[in-house]
Structure formats: C-alpha cells, structure tokens
Amino acid sequence: MSDKFTIGRRGLLGGAAGAAGAAALGLAGAANAQKPLVVGFIYVGPRDDYGYNQAHAEAAAVLKKMPGVKVVEEEKVPETVAVEKSMESMINMDGATLLFPTSFGYFDPHMLKMAVKYPKIQFRHCGGLWTQGKHPMNTGSYFGYIDEAQYLSGIVAGATSKSGKLGFVAAKPIPQVLRNINAFTLGAQSVNPKVTTQVIFTGDWSLPVKEAEATNSMIAQGVDVVTCHVDSPKVVIETAERAGIFSSGYHCNQAKLAPKGYLTGAEWNWERIYVDMVNAMKAGQAPGNFVRGGLKDGYVRTSAYGPAAAPAGKEKADAAKLAILNGSLAIFKGPLKDNKGNTVIPAGTSYVATEPKLESMNYLVEGVVGATS
Amino acid sequence: MQQALERIAVPTLALLASAIAFGLLLAVYARVDPLETFALMYQGAFGTWFSWQNTLTRAAPLILTALCTALPARLGFIVIGNEGALVVGGVAGAAAGIATSGASPLVAQLAMAVAAMVMGGLWIALAGALRQWRGVNETISSLLLTYIAIALMNHFVEGPLRDPSSLNKPSTWPIGDANMIGTIPGTDVHWGLVFGIVACLLAWVVLRFTTWGFAMQVIGGNPKTARMMGLDVGRYVLLACAAGGAAAGLAGMVEVAAVHGRANASLAVGYGFAGILVSFLARHHPLAIIPVAVLLGGIGASGGLLQRRLDLPDAAVVVLQGIIFVAILASETLYGRLLPRKREG
Amino acid sequence: MADGGLGIWGVPLAMLAGAIRVSTPFIFVSIGECLTERSGRINLGLEGTLVMGAMSAYGVALGTDSPWLGVLVAAGVGLLMGALHAGICQLPRVNDIATGIGLMLFGTGLAFFLGKPFIQPKAPNLGAIDLGWWSDIPQVRQALQVNYLFVLGIVLAFALAWALQNTRWGMIVRLAGESVDAALAIGVSVGRVRLIATSIGGAFAGIGGAFLSLYYPGSWNEGLSSGQGLMAVALVIFARWDPVRCLWASLLFGAAGAISPALQSIGVTQGYYLFSAAPYVLTLALMIATCSPERSLRGAPGELGAVK
Structure with missing residues (x-):
C-alpha cells in the first residue's frame, strides 16, 4: 500500500498548496459567488478525433451539465504563442478562472508564462510534471497511469495472439509512449513469455496514411494484435479489422470500429479529475497541484472485452486488475532488462506507479522490437 | 490619383464580397448570425488593446515569412519554401544559441540571428541555384525542400x-x-514584429531607390532584355532568394x-505557408505585406x-x-476597369 | 515461415504493397493535373480538391450507403472546384499559381467545416479485388488486394496518354497549351478548352480524395491528407507532363512512402525521420538529375507560365 501512501502524501502537498492558492484566489472567488465558474479547455487537435482530444472533450461535456459551471473550448490550438493567447483570451474575454490546457507541449513555456502573468487564475495541465518550488502555485498537473490499463490490455492481447507477435503503432519515442509500449508488452509476457511487440514510430501524432501503412507492414510480418499510441486510433483499429486481425484500443472506446477483432483497450476517464477540480473551485479552494491516479482512482479504465478476447486472457486480466487495485502487483519491477540487454531495474527493486523515474522512461523492455531513437 | 483610389477600392470590394460569401455560408449552413459573427471577429482582432496585441503577435512571423516569397517574386520566381526556411533557421538559431550560451546575451542573440539568417538564406538560395544552373522548377523544389527541412528538424x-529532460515534447x-529577446516595452508583442517591419522597410528602400532594386525590376520585367543589358541574372536570383530565405x-x-526558448516541432505550425498567402495578397509589395499580415x-x-x-x-x-x-486574387482583373481612367501613354 | 514472418523479404513486398495502396491518390491527382497543365494552366489547388473529394465521398457514402455514389459525387465536386479555378484564372491578369494556393486553403477549410458531422460515423468502404488468390503466403495475398480505383487509374493513365497523342480532342488540348496564337488561328477557343481540361483534372483529384476516405486509409478526418495533393502536382513536373510517366512516378512515390514503416518492421530503426523524407529527396534528386538549363523546357507546354 505504499502506492496509496505516496498519493496521500502528494495529496497533502497539494492541500498545502491549495491553502496558499485559496488565499490568492480569495477575492475573485467571493466576487464570483453568483456568477458561474468559467472553465476553459484547450485542445491541440479536433475535439472529435476518436482519440486523445475526444477523451478530454467528453469529460468537458460532463462539466457543462453541472450547475453554475460554464465551459468554453478551443480546438486545434498549436503549441506556440497561439495557446498563450487562447488562454489569455479566455481569461480576459470570457472571465475564465480555471484553465485546462490539455496538450503536453502547452506546459513549458506557454502555460507557465501565463500563470506568472495571471496569478489569480488556476491552471491545471494534463501530463506535465508539476514540481513544488519550481513551478507557480497556481499551476498544477494531472495525469492517469494509463500504463495500468495497457498492462491489462497486453494480457488479453498476449493470451489471444496466435503468432505471439503484437504490434504497436506509436507517434514518437517519448516517455509516455514508451511506458505504454513497455506495460503492454510486460502484460502480454506475463501470460506468454515468448511474446514480442513490434513497434513502429510514424513520427507525428496524426498521420493517417502512415499509420495505416505501419499497421499493414506489421501484419505482413505476422503480427496479429495491434494497438497504438497516436492522437486518433481510428485508422489503426479499422485497418486491423479489415485485415482480419485483432486490435486493442487507446484513449477512447473504439469497439464500434472493430466489432469482430476488438479485444479491449486502455481508456482515459478524465471526468473524475475534472469534476473534483471544479468542485474544489466552487468550494473556494485551489484544485490539487499534482494529481495522479490509475485504475484504483478511476482515472483510467479498460474497454469491455470484445467477443474475440480469449477467455484465459480475460480471466488473467481480471485477476491482474484485482492485484493492481489492492496494491500487490507492480508493473515495473526488477529484474528488468531493456531490449539492448542493459538492466534498467535491478532485481529486488519495484516501482510503484507514482515513481517519478517512470515518467522519464527512455528504454524499451526486452521483447520489444524497435528502438527509441 | 485614380490609380491610388483603385488600389483602395478594389481590395475593399473584394473584402466586401468575401464577407458576403462567408456570411451566407454562416447563415445558411451553420445557422449563426453573420453580423454577430463579424462583430465578434472585430472584437477579437481589434476590439481591445489585448486583441490588438494578440493580432500583432500573430502577424509578426507572417511579415518575415512573406518576404521569402515576395523578394524572389520581384524577379518572377515563385518560391513556396517559406516553411522550410523558417524551420532550418529556427534549428540553426537554437544550435547557435546553445553553442554560445556562455557568452553575453547580445553576442548569443547576434549569433542566433546570423546563424538562422544564413541557414534560411542558403536553403532558399539552393532552390534559386537549382533553377538557375540546373533548370529545376523553383516552386516545386522549394516545396520539396520544405518537407526535407521538417524531416531534418525532427531528426535533430x-x-x-535533444535535451533528455525534454520528456514528452x-x-x-x-x-x-x-538569451531570450523578450517583448517590445509596454506590450506583450515580441520583437519579431519590429524585425519584420524593419525588414519590409529595408526591402522597400532597396527595391525602390537602389540600382540593385532597379536591376531586379528589369529582370522581373524581362530576363532576356536584362541579359542583353549585361546584368548577371544568376547573381540577382541568388541574392533575392537568399534575402528572402534569410x-x-x-x-x-x-x-x-x-x-x-528552444527548437522543437512547434516551429512547423504553418507560419511559412501563411507567409505565401500574405505575399500574394500584398502583390509582393514589401510595404503592403505589413497590413495584410495584420489582417x-x-x-x-x-x-x-x-x-x-x-x-x-x-x-x-x-x-x-x-x-x-x-x-482578392480574382479582383486583380478589376484594375484599370473599375474606374474610368485617362488614356495611358 | 511457420509464424508467418517474411523477414527481410518483407521490405520489397511491403514496398510493392505500399505502392499499390498508397499510390492511387497520387495517380489520380497527377494525371488530372497533367491534363490541366497540357492545356496551359496550372492548378496548385488540387490538395483542396482532394480533401473536398474525400469529405464529400465519405458523407455521401454514409448517407446513401453506397460508396460508389460517393466516388461519383466526389468527382462532381472536384469538377466544380476545377471549373471555379479555371473560371477565375480566365479573368485577365489573374495569377493561376496564387489562385491555386487560395483554392487549396478554401477547399481544405470548407471540407473541415462541412465534414465535422462525418468524423465519428463509419461509412461503408469500397471493396477490393483479390489478385493474390494464387499465392499461399498471406502477406502476398494481402499485398495484392487491389482496389478498382487503382485499376481505373492505370487504365486512365494509358488512355489519356493515347488520347493526347492520337485524337483530335487531344491535339486541341495540346495546341491550347503550346500556343494560344496558333489555337486562335484555327478557331479553337482556348478558354473553353482550358475550362474543360481543368474541370476534368479537378474531377480526377476528387476521385483521388474518395480513395483516401473510402478505401485507404478509409475514414474521414482532418489529418487525412498530409499533402498528397500538393505532392502529386510536383509529380507532374517530375514526370515531364506524360500521363504514363505520372503513373510510374506515383507508384515510385507510394513505394518510397512505405520504406520507413517497412524497415522499422524488420528492425532497422535508426533515423526513421530521414527515411520518411525519402520520397521528397528522391523526387528532388531525380529532378536535379533529369533537368538542365537547356532541357528544362522539354515536354513542358509552351503556354505554362509557371515552369518557364
């Protein structure tokens, strides 16, 4: 249960920060008592992309239904000065007091710059590594340990695959992506140690033709389950379904796109985080500065099993889920080797999900075919 | 006088026509009130001091990238590799900034600017040279060079x-x-705006008042005549391309x-492509680039x-x-026909 | 081979498969543009036409459940976009390159604007012909899944090449492209010829877009085309205004695009960004190799201002 303790401690830090933030918030909070709380969402892509941005937009839609809350949204805002201006415009023209810039690249320098300029506004960023003392107190970051859901998906994939070859279409070799690839692979290896995961990097977050090409070239190499980490998994899932192989979703539930081959998938559930933060604001407190959580907190989940998922896999995934929930299973534990033969986690060491080292992962584990650069 | 009037009247008519067409689309398809939309747009672009700063910040890179198309266009060359020149300039600038990080800020900033301008200039000059000596179409080669530039940037x-601590971006x-160059005092607008305006003024002065500018006009008008006059057309082509690229x-x-504060994929967000549009709308006139970019x-x-x-x-x-x-492009055809004009000599 | 992997042989196979899958939009856009340019007009806006075609094809296929009707409508939309371009360029003093860029912006913007409701739903796709029935290797069979539009594209390329050389109609198009004066002298309306040629070129680009949204990758979203329409225009110059060479160039380009994923899939992982740039480097290199100041005009229509 060290897992819980860490979250608790961080939550405490967040609470202390919250007290300071609330003081800063002070007047604005009181003056706006009758006015609705205006919450701004900024997305890097179209908000109906069947993927990353949609997962956020779906949660934003839940906030819209809350009384006394007004949501303003902007889509396709590039990670440049444009996002600074979008935030500023939401503050100046719409009276937004809580902002959610949802793309990683918004954090540094753009959101931090705005946070210094508007100390009374609360900024919460998706994916960033907020650090006490280093970053302003009116900022914060939140993220979900989606690798836990990827691990479970990997179990189902490993148990269902006939060829023992899994495929992973990824955008860029960044820590968040590598962690997913590794968790997916480790999950699969937990049911079939011989499983390998082929990874292909397309080089960018939304390149449909390349994603389809990557999927097809992996199918040509005998891969029979694919998953992905790109902004919109739609193309990968559909291409897999058309080729008659299995697929595992990401970001949102894509079961509709692949009624035959969809096994399960790793989904975000941002609703919990957003509702909590909005409630904190309404209570006159600053939302948490460092919010992280996984399956246990309900920030991530897996899609309902598809008809093709192997029964053994479903069973083992359910068991693993229980173990993650009660804290008896750590995904990243030693001895763990990367795919170049180096030991990355020594024997006897076990990382809980909150371990900061996991957020700067720069290797692919043994069994992954591919390289990080 | 009538010509000057036309230069105002024709684009105004074109803008009006665009507003009507867009308004129709809004009213019929999107079912929003066009007048409300235009009022909001005015508010968002020019309605407040904040809006003005927002607009000018966005205009700044466009002014500079527009010159990349405008200068070669004076010689009759259509270069559309602006995005590529911006990207290689950004990466070179960042590399120079990292290399000189120990030096005083002014030295580092100068080094960054020079590195970026040299790299951008070489990039477009390459398209010019390929055209001049190998007959490769510069529109297409500069487009290809843009894709190559973006791939190179991603690679580097x-x-x-790569800074290993730049985790997910x-x-x-x-x-x-x-070493950051900051904003114009009293505003949120960065110095890029001033650089752009100065560059446009400089380009205008050179084109309008110097022998170089005159020679460029001759070449743009008729390269064959220019060659017969003994002008080194190749050199002017390279210079114009290099200046635009810079x-x-x-x-x-x-x-x-x-x-x-660093170079990353956010360099390639379309400022270069927008610059092509600005240049054409400004009819490749350096001074007209400024208001068009602001629009x-x-x-x-x-x-x-x-x-x-x-x-x-x-x-x-x-x-x-x-x-x-x-x-606006279609309205070009109205010049000389809109208003009755005295017979030209 | 028990596990179904092909190892290193997967690369050429993947490139062949990539050529077949990825090249079709290039084929349609480039032969359409080829026809347009042979009539003396350049249309850089085919990227916008392609995206409009993709959006409208998907929307129609969704609404009517008939992907082929979608293709037809995409062709119609492309025809209109082409006619719009031709109509504007016909006005005196209007620059066709700039108008093309303008219409590219307009087309993509309009397609995104009108296409919002089609991103989520799933439309029926175009089918494929199985040309790999003779093989036992699943990869070969998969590679030889050929779409009808690909076959149509090949046929059209040869048909257009033949027609431009051997029919009265083809000669009129070439005449309008070579010399306006000569065309006027024998009473050909250059404007009408270019209007028709540009409209047909637009229709082809629209079909290319339909292929993207209805077959490969086979769905509609805003990132669907990553510049295929613009690159196809470059291919025409690369192919020296010959429809059959446009076909080869498109296939080459499709194959080059498959290099990066194919190499990664067999474990060659270094520098994939550089491999992604392969098609562009290849095109540029071949342009440099085949052009020279004296020969740069060979094959180029005399009236085509953009490439003089």
Missing part, C-alpha cells in the same frame, strides 16, 4: 540535439532565459528566442472567440481566409 530535435537544449530564417530564430493575424486571433461564443469549428476562419484570398 529527437536525436543529436522532444526539444533541443534551451538557449537560456538570459527573412524566413529570422522568423524561425524569433520563434526560438522569443517564444519557445491575417487578426483573423487568426478572432478564431478562438468564434469557437467559444458561436460554437463554430476552427475551420471557419480557414474558410474565410480562403475566400478572401481567392476574391
């Missing part, structure tokens, strides 16, 4: 120049806060030194407000830009 940013090492490269350096910047600045207040998709402003662009 995620490989040799691969970037180069930072150039350091001390302007776009400088835009890349400004992105690094005034906005991001386009204003449309960009107002886009967010349309999304938030009217629930219009982001594409709405792209449609408007497209309509304006086509309308």
Whole structure:
C-alpha cells in the first residue's frame, strides 16, 4: 500500500498548496459567488478525433451539465504563442478562472508564462510534471497511469495472439509512449513469455496514411494484435479489422470500429479529475497541484472485452486488475532488462506507479522490437 | 490619383464580397448570425488593446515569412519554401544559441540571428541555384525542400540535439532565459514584429531607390532584355532568394528566442505557408505585406472567440481566409476597369 | 515461415504493397493535373480538391450507403472546384499559381467545416479485388488486394496518354497549351478548352480524395491528407507532363512512402525521420538529375507560365 501512501502524501502537498492558492484566489472567488465558474479547455487537435482530444472533450461535456459551471473550448490550438493567447483570451474575454490546457507541449513555456502573468487564475495541465518550488502555485498537473490499463490490455492481447507477435503503432519515442509500449508488452509476457511487440514510430501524432501503412507492414510480418499510441486510433483499429486481425484500443472506446477483432483497450476517464477540480473551485479552494491516479482512482479504465478476447486472457486480466487495485502487483519491477540487454531495474527493486523515474522512461523492455531513437 | 483610389477600392470590394460569401455560408449552413459573427471577429482582432496585441503577435512571423516569397517574386520566381526556411533557421538559431550560451546575451542573440539568417538564406538560395544552373522548377523544389527541412528538424530535435529532460515534447537544449529577446516595452508583442517591419522597410528602400532594386525590376520585367543589358541574372536570383530565405530564417530564430526558448516541432505550425498567402495578397509589395499580415493575424486571433461564443469549428476562419484570398486574387482583373481612367501613354 | 514472418523479404513486398495502396491518390491527382497543365494552366489547388473529394465521398457514402455514389459525387465536386479555378484564372491578369494556393486553403477549410458531422460515423468502404488468390503466403495475398480505383487509374493513365497523342480532342488540348496564337488561328477557343481540361483534372483529384476516405486509409478526418495533393502536382513536373510517366512516378512515390514503416518492421530503426523524407529527396534528386538549363523546357507546354 505504499502506492496509496505516496498519493496521500502528494495529496497533502497539494492541500498545502491549495491553502496558499485559496488565499490568492480569495477575492475573485467571493466576487464570483453568483456568477458561474468559467472553465476553459484547450485542445491541440479536433475535439472529435476518436482519440486523445475526444477523451478530454467528453469529460468537458460532463462539466457543462453541472450547475453554475460554464465551459468554453478551443480546438486545434498549436503549441506556440497561439495557446498563450487562447488562454489569455479566455481569461480576459470570457472571465475564465480555471484553465485546462490539455496538450503536453502547452506546459513549458506557454502555460507557465501565463500563470506568472495571471496569478489569480488556476491552471491545471494534463501530463506535465508539476514540481513544488519550481513551478507557480497556481499551476498544477494531472495525469492517469494509463500504463495500468495497457498492462491489462497486453494480457488479453498476449493470451489471444496466435503468432505471439503484437504490434504497436506509436507517434514518437517519448516517455509516455514508451511506458505504454513497455506495460503492454510486460502484460502480454506475463501470460506468454515468448511474446514480442513490434513497434513502429510514424513520427507525428496524426498521420493517417502512415499509420495505416505501419499497421499493414506489421501484419505482413505476422503480427496479429495491434494497438497504438497516436492522437486518433481510428485508422489503426479499422485497418486491423479489415485485415482480419485483432486490435486493442487507446484513449477512447473504439469497439464500434472493430466489432469482430476488438479485444479491449486502455481508456482515459478524465471526468473524475475534472469534476473534483471544479468542485474544489466552487468550494473556494485551489484544485490539487499534482494529481495522479490509475485504475484504483478511476482515472483510467479498460474497454469491455470484445467477443474475440480469449477467455484465459480475460480471466488473467481480471485477476491482474484485482492485484493492481489492492496494491500487490507492480508493473515495473526488477529484474528488468531493456531490449539492448542493459538492466534498467535491478532485481529486488519495484516501482510503484507514482515513481517519478517512470515518467522519464527512455528504454524499451526486452521483447520489444524497435528502438527509441 | 485614380490609380491610388483603385488600389483602395478594389481590395475593399473584394473584402466586401468575401464577407458576403462567408456570411451566407454562416447563415445558411451553420445557422449563426453573420453580423454577430463579424462583430465578434472585430472584437477579437481589434476590439481591445489585448486583441490588438494578440493580432500583432500573430502577424509578426507572417511579415518575415512573406518576404521569402515576395523578394524572389520581384524577379518572377515563385518560391513556396517559406516553411522550410523558417524551420532550418529556427534549428540553426537554437544550435547557435546553445553553442554560445556562455557568452553575453547580445553576442548569443547576434549569433542566433546570423546563424538562422544564413541557414534560411542558403536553403532558399539552393532552390534559386537549382533553377538557375540546373533548370529545376523553383516552386516545386522549394516545396520539396520544405518537407526535407521538417524531416531534418525532427531528426535533430529527437536525436543529436535533444535535451533528455525534454520528456514528452522532444526539444533541443534551451538557449537560456538570459538569451531570450523578450517583448517590445509596454506590450506583450515580441520583437519579431519590429524585425519584420524593419525588414519590409529595408526591402522597400532597396527595391525602390537602389540600382540593385532597379536591376531586379528589369529582370522581373524581362530576363532576356536584362541579359542583353549585361546584368548577371544568376547573381540577382541568388541574392533575392537568399534575402528572402534569410527573412524566413529570422522568423524561425524569433520563434526560438522569443517564444519557445528552444527548437522543437512547434516551429512547423504553418507560419511559412501563411507567409505565401500574405505575399500574394500584398502583390509582393514589401510595404503592403505589413497590413495584410495584420489582417491575417487578426483573423487568426478572432478564431478562438468564434469557437467559444458561436460554437463554430476552427475551420471557419480557414474558410474565410480562403475566400478572401481567392476574391482578392480574382479582383486583380478589376484594375484599370473599375474606374474610368485617362488614356495611358 | 511457420509464424508467418517474411523477414527481410518483407521490405520489397511491403514496398510493392505500399505502392499499390498508397499510390492511387497520387495517380489520380497527377494525371488530372497533367491534363490541366497540357492545356496551359496550372492548378496548385488540387490538395483542396482532394480533401473536398474525400469529405464529400465519405458523407455521401454514409448517407446513401453506397460508396460508389460517393466516388461519383466526389468527382462532381472536384469538377466544380476545377471549373471555379479555371473560371477565375480566365479573368485577365489573374495569377493561376496564387489562385491555386487560395483554392487549396478554401477547399481544405470548407471540407473541415462541412465534414465535422462525418468524423465519428463509419461509412461503408469500397471493396477490393483479390489478385493474390494464387499465392499461399498471406502477406502476398494481402499485398495484392487491389482496389478498382487503382485499376481505373492505370487504365486512365494509358488512355489519356493515347488520347493526347492520337485524337483530335487531344491535339486541341495540346495546341491550347503550346500556343494560344496558333489555337486562335484555327478557331479553337482556348478558354473553353482550358475550362474543360481543368474541370476534368479537378474531377480526377476528387476521385483521388474518395480513395483516401473510402478505401485507404478509409475514414474521414482532418489529418487525412498530409499533402498528397500538393505532392502529386510536383509529380507532374517530375514526370515531364506524360500521363504514363505520372503513373510510374506515383507508384515510385507510394513505394518510397512505405520504406520507413517497412524497415522499422524488420528492425532497422535508426533515423526513421530521414527515411520518411525519402520520397521528397528522391523526387528532388531525380529532378536535379533529369533537368538542365537547356532541357528544362522539354515536354513542358509552351503556354505554362509557371515552369518557364
């Protein structure tokens, strides 16, 4: 249960920060008592992309239904000065007091710059590594340990695959992506140690033709389950379904796109985080500065099993889920080797999900075919 | 006098026609009130001091990248590699900034600017040279060079120049806060705007008042005549391309030194492509580039407000830009026909 | 081979498969543009036409459940976009390159604007012909899944090449492209010829877009085309205004695009960004190799201002 303790401690830090933030918030909070709380969402892509941005937009839609809350949204805002201006415009023209810039690249320098300029506004960023003392107190970051859901998906994939070859279409070799690839692979290896995961990097977050090409070239190499980490998994899932192989979703539930081959998938559930933060604001407190959580907190989940998922896999995934929930299973534990033969986690060491080292992962584990650069 | 009047009247008519076309699309398809939309756009682009700063910040890179098309266009060359020149300029600028990080800020900033301008200049000069000596079409080669530039940038940013602590947004090492060029005092607008305006003024002076400028006019008018007059056409082509590329490269350096503090994929967000539009709308006239860039910047600045207040998709402003662009180009045909004019000599 | 992997042989196979899958939009846009340019007009806006075609095809296929009707409508939309371009360029003093860029912006913007409701739903796709029935290797069979539009594209390329050389109609198009004066002298309306040629070129680009949204990758979203329409225009110059060479160039380009994923899939992982740039480097290199100041005009229509 060290897992819980860490979250608790961080939550405490967040609470202390919250007290300071609330003081800063002070007047604005009181003056706006009758006015609705205006919450701004900024997305890097179209908000109906069947993927990353949609997962956020779906949660934003839940906030819209809350009384006394007004949501303003902007889509396709590039990670440049444009996002600074979008935030500023939401503050100046719409009276937004809580902002959610949802793309990683918004954090540094753009959101931090705005946070210094508007100390009374609360900024919460998706994916960033907020650090006490280093970053302003009116900022914060939140993220979900989606690798836990990827691990479970990997179990189902490993148990269902006939060829023992899994495929992973990824955008860029960044820590968040590598962690997913590794968790997916480790999950699969937990049911079939011989499983390998082929990874292909397309080089960018939304390149449909390349994603389809990557999927097809992996199918040509005998891969029979694919998953992905790109902004919109739609193309990968559909291409897999058309080729008659299995697929595992990401970001949102894509079961509709692949009624035959969809096994399960790793989904975000941002609703919990957003509702909590909005409630904190309404209570006159600053939302948490460092919010992280996984399956246990309900920030991530897996899609309902598809008809093709192997029964053994479903069973083992359910068991693993229980173990993650009660804290008896750590995904990243030693001895763990990367795919170049180096030991990355020594024997006897076990990382809980909150371990900061996991957020700067720069290797692919043994069994992954591919390289990080 | 009538010519001057026409220069105002024709674009105004084109803008009016665009507004009507866009308004119809809004009213009929999107079912929003066009007048309310235009009022909001005005508010978002020019309605307040904040809006003005928003607009000018967005216009700044466009002014510089527009010169990349405008200068070669004076010789009859259509270069559309602006985005590539900006990207290589940004990466070179960042590399220079990292290399000189120990030096005083002024030295580092100068090094960054020079590196970016040289790299951007060489990039477009390459397209000019290929045209001049190998007969390779410069429009196509500069487009291809843009795709190559973006691939190279990604390679360097995620490989040799990567800062390992730039976790989920691969970037180069930072150039350091001390070396950032900051904003124009009293505003939020970075110095890129001033660089752009100065560059346009400089281009105008050179084109209008120097022998070089005159020679460029001759070449642009008729290259064969220019050759017969003994002008070294190749040299002028290279110079114009290099100067244009340098302007776009400088835009890349400004992105690094005034906005991001490092080079990463956010360099390639379309400022270069927008610069092509600005140049054509300005009819490749260096002074006209400034108001056109401000107009386009204003449309960009107002886009967010349309999304938030009217629930219009982001594409709405792209449609408007497209309509304006086509309308203004088509309106070229009205010159000399709109107003009765004395017979030309 | 028990596990179904092909190892290193997967690369050429993947490139062949990539050529077949990825090249079709290039084929349609480039032969359409080829026809347009042979009539003396350049249309850089085919990227916008392609995206409009993709959006409208998907929307129609969704609404009517008939993908082929979608293709037809995409062709119609492309025809209109082409006619719009031709109509504007016909006005005196209007620059066709700039108008093309304007229409590219307009087309993509409008497609995104009108296409919002089609991103989520799933439309029926175009089918494929199985040309790999003779093989036992699943990869070969998969590679030889050929779409009808690909076959149509090949046929059209040869048909257009033949027609331009051997029919009265083809000669009129070439005449309008070579010399306006000569065309006027024998009473050909250059404007009408170019209007028709540009409209047909637009229709082809629209079909290319339908292929993207209805077959490969087979769905509609805003990132669907990453510049295929613009690159196809470059291919025409690369192919020296010959429809059959456009076909080869498109296939080459499709194959080059498949290099990066194919190499990664067999474990060659270094520098994939550089491999992604392969098609562009290749095109540029071949342009440099085949052009020279004296020969740069060979094959180029005399009236085509953009490439003089």
